[in-house]
């Protein structure tokens with residue numbers, strides 16, 4: 757849907773269904789999007805963009821050649837903030853992805869995190885899963901970031917086969933499960949580009965690492981960075 761049409765539809769919907777905070781459920785006031793000001797302030801931000809050697813970078817860089825890593829907030833299962841990701845993924849609340857991504861992009865832009873980045877590639881989803889979910893949430897996040905930064909979104913990263921849902925597997929099971937799923941198409945288009953891989957939440961890191969490995973194997977000249985809405989704490 758075109759941006760203007762989506763904005764029009766959103767304002768129409770909010771006239772009939774007042775928006776509430778995705779964390780505490782309070783009604784949102786003018787200027788608040790998805791989160792109320794209180795929950796926004798209390799959100800456990802990672803601030804990874806301020807520290808190039810942050811814990812997530814350390815977790816990922818030993819597996820794949822990754823330049824920069826950033827993430828908006830720490831994801832804790834059972835924490836009320838986990839509802840944001842859950843509703844984005846499973847309850848078709850795409851506005852959560854758009855608004856949190858815009859917030860993330862605005863917050864990290866001054867750090868020069870986006871400098872030199874040519875293209876965003878969302879972590880892909882198998883086509884059948886995408887049809888059932890209604891959209892790929894990583895693509896929605898990329899669209900929100902694009903609204904702020906103007907960085908183009910590519911479709912070069914593909915899920916070449918389906919895999920069982922990650923949530924029921926242990927760490928090692930998830931690791932094996934993600935292996936060989938991701939592939940790159942039209943690799944020549946990515947030569948010498950700095951690519952930002954976009955994910956919703958990084959847990960074990962297996963998905964993002966396998967995506968980055970697929971890009972690095974197909975396009976050795978590409979630089980790769982990673983951005984997610986949320987990440988789990990180490991340990």
Ligand SMILES: [Zn+2]
Nearest residue numbers: 777780792795
């Ligand atoms: Zn709230």
